[in-house]
Amino acid sequence: MDLFLQYLANGIVVGSSYALVAVGLTLVFGILGVVNFAHGEFYMLGAYAGLTAITVFHVPLPVAVAAVIVVSALLGWGAEVILHGPLKNRDATSSIISSFGLAVVLQNAALIWIGPEPQLLQTSLSAIPVEIGPVFMPLQRLMLPIATAVLLVALHLVLRYTWTGRSLRAMAQHGTVARLCGVRIKRVAIVTFMVAAALAGVAGFLMSSVYMVHPLIGNMIVLKAFTVVILGGMGQIGGAAAAGILLGITESMTSAYLDNGLRDIVGFVIVIVVLLVRPNGLFGRKADRS
Amino acid sequence: MSTFSRRQMLSVIGASVAAPAVVRAQDTSPIKIGGMLPLSGPAAIEGAQVRKGYEFAVAEANARGGVFGRKIELVLEDDEGNATKGVNAVRKLIERDKVPFIIGTYPTAVCVAATKVAREYKVAMISGGSTAVAGTDANTVGDPWFFRPWTDSNGQGADTAKAIVHQFHGKKVAIIHDLTNYGVTLADQAAAIVPKEGSTIVAREGFNAGEKDFSTLLTRLRTLRPDVVYVAGWAGDGATIVRQAAEVGLRAQFIGSGSMLSDDFIKLAGPASEGFAVATLYEATTPNKVGRAFGERFKAVYKHEAGTLNSLGFDSTSIGIEAMRRVGRPDSAAIQQMIKGGMKDFPLVQGPDGTTAAFDDKGGVTFPMFIAIVKNGKRTLS
Numbered sequence: 001m002d003l004f005l006q007y008l009a010n011g012i013v014v015g016s017s018y019a020l021v022a023v024g025l026t027l028v029f030g031i032l033g034v035v036n037f038a039h040g041e042f043y044m045l046g047a048y049a050g051l052t053a054i055t056v057f058h059v060p061l062p063v064a065v066a067a068v069i070v071v072s073a074l075l076g077w078g079a080e081v082i083l084h085g086p087l088k089n090r091d092a093t094s095s096i097i098s099s100f101g102l103a104v105v106l107q108n109a110a111l112i113w114i115g116p117e118p119q120l121l122q123t124s125l126s127a128i129p130v131e132i133g134p135v136f137m138p139l140q141r142l143m144l145p146i147a148t149a150v151l152l153v154a155l156h157l158v159l160r161y162t163w164t165g166r167s168l169r170a171m172a173q174h175g176t177v178a179r180l181c182g183v184r185i186k187r188v189a190i191v192t193f194m195v196a197a198a199l200a201g202v203a204g205f206l207m208s209s210v211y212m213v214h215p216l217i218g219n220m221i222v223l224k225a226f227t228v229v230i231l232g233g234m235g236q237i238g239g240a241a242a243a244g245i246l247l248g249i250t251e252s253m254t255s256a257y258l259d260n261g262l263r264d265i266v267g268f269v270i271v272i273v274v275l276l277v278r279p280n281g282l283f284g285r286k287a288d289r290s
Numbered sequence: 291m292s293t294f295s296r297r298q299m300l301s302v303i304g305a306s307v308a309a310p311a312v313v314r315a316q317d318t319s320p321i322k323i324g325g326m327l328p329l330s331g332p333a334a335i336e337g338a339q340v341r342k343g344y345e346f347a348v349a350e351a352n353a354r355g356g357v358f359g360r361k362i363e364l365v366l367e368d369d370e371g372n373a374t375k376g377v378n379a380v381r382k383l384i385e386r387d388k389v390p391f392i393i394g395t396y397p398t399a400v401c402v403a404a405t406k407v408a409r410e411y412k413v414a415m416i417s418g419g420s421t422a423v424a425g426t427d428a429n430t431v432g433d434p435w436f437f438r439p440w441t442d443s444n445g446q447g448a449d450t451a452k453a454i455v456h457q458f459h460g461k462k463v464a465i466i467h468d469l470t471n472y473g474v475t476l477a478d479q480a481a482a483i484v485p486k487e488g489s490t491i492v493a494r495e496g497f498n499a500g501e502k503d504f505s506t507l508l509t510r511l512r513t514l515r516p517d518v519v520y521v522a523g524w525a526g527d528g529a530t531i532v533r534q535a536a537e538v539g540l541r542a543q544f545i546g547s548g549s550m551l552s553d554d555f556i557k558l559a560g561p562a563s564e565g566f567a568v569a570t571l572y573e574a575t576t577p578n579k580v581g582r583a584f585g586e587r588f589k590a591v592y593k594h595e596a597g598t599l600n601s602l603g604f605d606s607t608s609i610g611i612e613a614m615r616r617v618g619r620p621d622s623a624a625i626q627q628m629i630k631g632g633m634k635d636f637p638l639v640q641g642p643d644g645t646t647a648a649f650d651d652k653g654g655v656t657f658p659m660f661i662a663i664v665k666n667g668k669r670t671l672s
Contacts, residue, residue, distance in 0.1 A: 003513065006509050007509065007510075010503070010505045010509065011506070013503075111329075111330050115338075116329055116331075117334060117335060117338055117554065118335060118529075120558055122560065141505075141537075211502040211503065211530070212502070212529075212530060212558065214330075214334065214526075215330065216330060216331055217502075220500070220502075252506045255506040255507050255510075256506050256507075256509075256510050259495070259496070260495045260496060261469055261495070261496035261497060261498070263501075264498050264501070
């Protein structure tokens with residue numbers, strides 16, 4: 001039983017990173033209808049931005065987080081200008097393909113300018129162990145679920161109680177009607193991309209002290225995030241958060257009780273089954289998009 | 291009958307005088323040789339290190355004046371550890387750059403796919419770090435086109451398994467391996483030999499190369515209380531495993547596969563790398579005199595100790611260049627013949643003193659490996 005709790009905790013740590021990345025992905029899809037394959041690169045570049053801030057400029061942790069948010073948000077803005085702005089009236093496949101292109105460009109740019117060698121952010125937190133009952137982990141791992149919870153609650157409050165949040169939700173419900181009611185669509189699109197990229201960037205930065213960073217880390221995480229988004233129901237923010245944690249736990253349990261080699265397969269098998277049985281995802285509502 | 295005008299006659303004479311000069315002028319252009327490595331992706335750490343070995347060998351050959359009066363130019367392609375990209379890289383090197391031989395690559399699966407293509411073009415390949423026995427097993431016996439100037443994974447697995455049992459006194463052994471050809475063959479070999487030497491295997495687990503979280507797997511291994519954990523795979527994953535094992539409190543002797551140990555590994559794994567051991571082809575403190583001299587020259591240029599991957603990249607490249615020099619022209623088929631039988635006197639920097647590039651009829655070279663251990667954050671030979 002003690003071990004079960006430890007496995008559960010490990011799963012929640014990994015799952016919260018999936019959740020953080022997937023929420024941004026589902027936000028962009030739900031509000032703007034853009035399937036963004038370059039989302040994993042926001043994660044990767046966020047990690048590098050934080051690493052650079054700390055190892056090159058020697059800034060304290062909160063400043064580094066702020067730097068990551070600024071850099072990622074700017075990237076998100078750039079992505080909106082490329083992926084959404086000029087393509088929003090075209091077929092959905094146009095933005096999918098150009099997001100693939102953007103992912104390749106960003107990855108290779110990182111390979112050329114940063115280099116392929118993996119890097120790791122060494123912080124003083126890694127040496128501090130935390131014990132909660134039978135569960136044991138270094139503090140920096142524990143930071144992941146905590147930071148995820150804080151960010152997701154903040155996101156929820158913004159969406160629920162601010163004017164910006166209300167216009168984002170209005171866009172998600174019906175773009176044309178939102179515009180008729182005075183929502184500035186261009187601004188909403190930019191804000192959506194910036195928020196999504198910032199979430200992914202912060203996730204990348206948080207993970208850079210736990211896992212290694214190299215230019216291709218975005219590939220696997222974006223696949224996992226898509227799994228999570230489909231499981232949670234496309235466009236469902238709460239669904240993505242729950243499904244992310246669930247996927248992390250499932251992977252951890254697979255590795256603990258079945259076979260470690262199966263852990264990457266399990267998520268994708270579940271997606272196929274869910275799509276067959278519940279096409280709107282585990283938490284998806286049936287809705288007709290007009 | 292004479293249909294030649296005077297002007298034509300003059301131009302023919304003029305051309306015959308000028309032509310050798312033209313040919314000679316082309317002769318001083320650099321000779322391109324092909325290199326292929328994973329410079330990005332999960333084997334990027336390894337690729338970057340092997341690359342230094344290639345470049346060092348080429349630089350030294352050029353400092354000696356190149357071959358037959360021409361400089362050598364290394365054309366390097368990134369295969370990303372991907373078989374499709376590897377095959378494309380080989381085609382590009384042979385068709386576009388007309389290279390007479392190729393040094394590469396690191397992942398064995400990519401080597402096997404790439405050599406198939408290179409053999410069709412009659413261009414020899416010399417391993418850039420591929421160690422799995424599948425690389426040379428894919429050769430036709432007696433007519434190899436893929437050469438590996440060091441011991442294969444079976445030899446490495448056997449040497450490591452014996453060290454696990456006898457040198458590190460592992461009674462209960464856990465094996466973690468990646469699911470590449472290299473990791474699986476090493477694990478198979480260790481799993482076969484460890485029980486024969488009198489110890490037990492308590493666990494054997496696979497993982498996908500490039501996986502980032504091993505905490506659950508390592509937590510479970512901790513409950514089995516192994517004395518020795520053998521990690522067969524690439525350096526990036528090995529460093530992650532060793533670091534996360536310390537985090538979950540798994541205390542055991544960690545032993546890695548051949549090329550894992552480098553200064554980068556020690557940096558990435560941090561203090562957790564202390565005591566980590568590998569069966570290795572080369573260490574800077576090697577008793578091999580040629581190897582020792584290479585290590586000193588290497589350190590003078592790169593400001594760090596040469597490691598296994600630097601040394602094997604150096605050996606493979608030097609063998610190719612020397613074979614081409616002995617043939618006397620960049621003729622790929624003749625170079626393959628020369629590597630196959632004509633290099634038995636050529637000393638290697640890897641292996642014990644006196645190791646030479648004496649390839650067997652499957653394209654491999656066999657010699658016993660060293661065991662290297664991390665002590666006080668430095669690599670030492672046991």
